[in-house]
Amino acid sequence: MDLWAIPGWFWMFVIEGLLAVAAGAFTFFWLDDSPQHARFLSAAEKQALISELAREEEKKIASALVRCAA
CATH class of the missing domain: 1.20.5 (Single alpha-helices involved in coiled-coils or other helix-helix interfaces)
Structure with a gap:
Protein backbone atom coordinates (compact mmCIF):
# COMPACT_ATOMS: atom_id res chain seq x y z
CA MET A 1 0.00 0.00 0.00
CA ASP A 32 -10.45 13.92 37.28
CA ASP A 33 -7.63 15.86 38.90
CA SER A 34 -8.58 15.23 42.54
CA PRO A 35 -10.67 12.83 44.61
CA GLN A 36 -13.21 15.60 45.33
CA HIS A 37 -14.19 15.68 41.65
CA ALA A 38 -14.07 11.91 40.95
CA ARG A 39 -17.45 10.90 39.55
CA PHE A 40 -16.83 7.19 40.04
CA LEU A 41 -16.23 7.33 43.83
CA SER A 42 -18.91 7.30 46.48
CA ALA A 43 -18.91 9.98 49.19
CA ALA A 44 -17.38 7.55 51.72
CA GLU A 45 -14.65 6.52 49.27
CA LYS A 46 -13.87 10.16 48.49
CA GLN A 47 -13.54 11.00 52.18
CA ALA A 48 -11.34 7.96 52.87
CA LEU A 49 -9.07 8.82 49.96
CA ILE A 50 -8.84 12.49 50.91
CA SER A 51 -7.87 11.62 54.50
CA GLU A 52 -5.30 9.07 53.30
CA LEU A 53 -3.73 11.61 50.96
CA ALA A 54 -3.59 14.16 53.80
CA ARG A 55 -1.89 11.58 56.03
CA GLU A 56 0.68 10.84 53.31
CA GLU A 57 1.28 14.56 52.79
CA GLU A 58 2.24 14.92 56.46
CA LYS A 59 4.86 12.18 56.10
CA LYS A 60 6.60 13.84 53.16
CA ILE A 61 10.08 15.16 53.69
CA ALA A 62 9.84 18.91 53.23
CA SER A 63 13.28 19.79 51.93
CA ALA A 64 15.14 18.43 48.93
CA LEU A 65 18.39 18.66 50.92
CA VAL A 66 16.99 16.46 53.68
CA ARG A 67 15.64 14.09 51.04
CA CYS A 68 19.14 13.69 49.58
CA ALA A 69 20.57 12.90 53.01
CA ALA A 70 17.89 10.31 53.77
Missing part, protein backbone atom coordinates in the same frame (compact mmCIF):
# COMPACT_ATOMS: atom_id res chain seq x y z
CA ASP A 2 2.08 2.87 -1.28
CA LEU A 3 -0.12 5.92 -1.26
CA TRP A 4 1.40 9.12 -2.66
CA ALA A 5 4.73 7.28 -2.93
CA ILE A 6 4.91 6.80 0.85
CA PRO A 7 5.54 3.23 2.03
CA GLY A 8 2.90 1.31 3.97
CA TRP A 9 4.99 1.02 7.15
CA PHE A 10 5.08 4.81 7.36
CA TRP A 11 1.28 5.01 7.15
CA MET A 12 1.03 2.49 9.99
CA PHE A 13 3.29 4.72 12.13
CA VAL A 14 1.18 7.77 11.32
CA ILE A 15 -2.15 6.05 12.01
CA GLU A 16 -0.98 4.48 15.29
CA GLY A 17 0.58 7.77 16.36
CA LEU A 18 -2.62 9.70 15.70
CA LEU A 19 -4.63 7.12 17.64
CA ALA A 20 -2.22 7.42 20.58
CA VAL A 21 -2.46 11.22 20.56
CA ALA A 22 -6.26 11.07 20.38
CA ALA A 23 -6.41 8.56 23.25
CA GLY A 24 -4.06 10.74 25.32
CA ALA A 25 -6.13 13.87 24.74
CA PHE A 26 -9.36 12.04 25.59
CA THR A 27 -7.83 10.62 28.79
CA PHE A 28 -6.43 14.00 29.81
CA PHE A 29 -9.86 15.63 29.68
CA TRP A 30 -11.82 12.63 31.02
CA LEU A 31 -9.79 11.88 34.16
Whole structure:
Protein backbone atom coordinates (compact mmCIF):
# COMPACT_ATOMS: atom_id res chain seq x y z
CA MET A 1 0.00 0.00 0.00
CA ASP A 2 2.08 2.87 -1.28
CA LEU A 3 -0.12 5.92 -1.26
CA TRP A 4 1.40 9.12 -2.66
CA ALA A 5 4.73 7.28 -2.93
CA ILE A 6 4.91 6.80 0.85
CA PRO A 7 5.54 3.23 2.03
CA GLY A 8 2.90 1.31 3.97
CA TRP A 9 4.99 1.02 7.15
CA PHE A 10 5.08 4.81 7.36
CA TRP A 11 1.28 5.01 7.15
CA MET A 12 1.03 2.49 9.99
CA PHE A 13 3.29 4.72 12.13
CA VAL A 14 1.18 7.77 11.32
CA ILE A 15 -2.15 6.05 12.01
CA GLU A 16 -0.98 4.48 15.29
CA GLY A 17 0.58 7.77 16.36
CA LEU A 18 -2.62 9.70 15.70
CA LEU A 19 -4.63 7.12 17.64
CA ALA A 20 -2.22 7.42 20.58
CA VAL A 21 -2.46 11.22 20.56
CA ALA A 22 -6.26 11.07 20.38
CA ALA A 23 -6.41 8.56 23.25
CA GLY A 24 -4.06 10.74 25.32
CA ALA A 25 -6.13 13.87 24.74
CA PHE A 26 -9.36 12.04 25.59
CA THR A 27 -7.83 10.62 28.79
CA PHE A 28 -6.43 14.00 29.81
CA PHE A 29 -9.86 15.63 29.68
CA TRP A 30 -11.82 12.63 31.02
CA LEU A 31 -9.79 11.88 34.16
CA ASP A 32 -10.45 13.92 37.28
CA ASP A 33 -7.63 15.86 38.90
CA SER A 34 -8.58 15.23 42.54
CA PRO A 35 -10.67 12.83 44.61
CA GLN A 36 -13.21 15.60 45.33
CA HIS A 37 -14.19 15.68 41.65
CA ALA A 38 -14.07 11.91 40.95
CA ARG A 39 -17.45 10.90 39.55
CA PHE A 40 -16.83 7.19 40.04
CA LEU A 41 -16.23 7.33 43.83
CA SER A 42 -18.91 7.30 46.48
CA ALA A 43 -18.91 9.98 49.19
CA ALA A 44 -17.38 7.55 51.72
CA GLU A 45 -14.65 6.52 49.27
CA LYS A 46 -13.87 10.16 48.49
CA GLN A 47 -13.54 11.00 52.18
CA ALA A 48 -11.34 7.96 52.87
CA LEU A 49 -9.07 8.82 49.96
CA ILE A 50 -8.84 12.49 50.91
CA SER A 51 -7.87 11.62 54.50
CA GLU A 52 -5.30 9.07 53.30
CA LEU A 53 -3.73 11.61 50.96
CA ALA A 54 -3.59 14.16 53.80
CA ARG A 55 -1.89 11.58 56.03
CA GLU A 56 0.68 10.84 53.31
CA GLU A 57 1.28 14.56 52.79
CA GLU A 58 2.24 14.92 56.46
CA LYS A 59 4.86 12.18 56.10
CA LYS A 60 6.60 13.84 53.16
CA ILE A 61 10.08 15.16 53.69
CA ALA A 62 9.84 18.91 53.23
CA SER A 63 13.28 19.79 51.93
CA ALA A 64 15.14 18.43 48.93
CA LEU A 65 18.39 18.66 50.92
CA VAL A 66 16.99 16.46 53.68
CA ARG A 67 15.64 14.09 51.04
CA CYS A 68 19.14 13.69 49.58
CA ALA A 69 20.57 12.90 53.01
CA ALA A 70 17.89 10.31 53.77
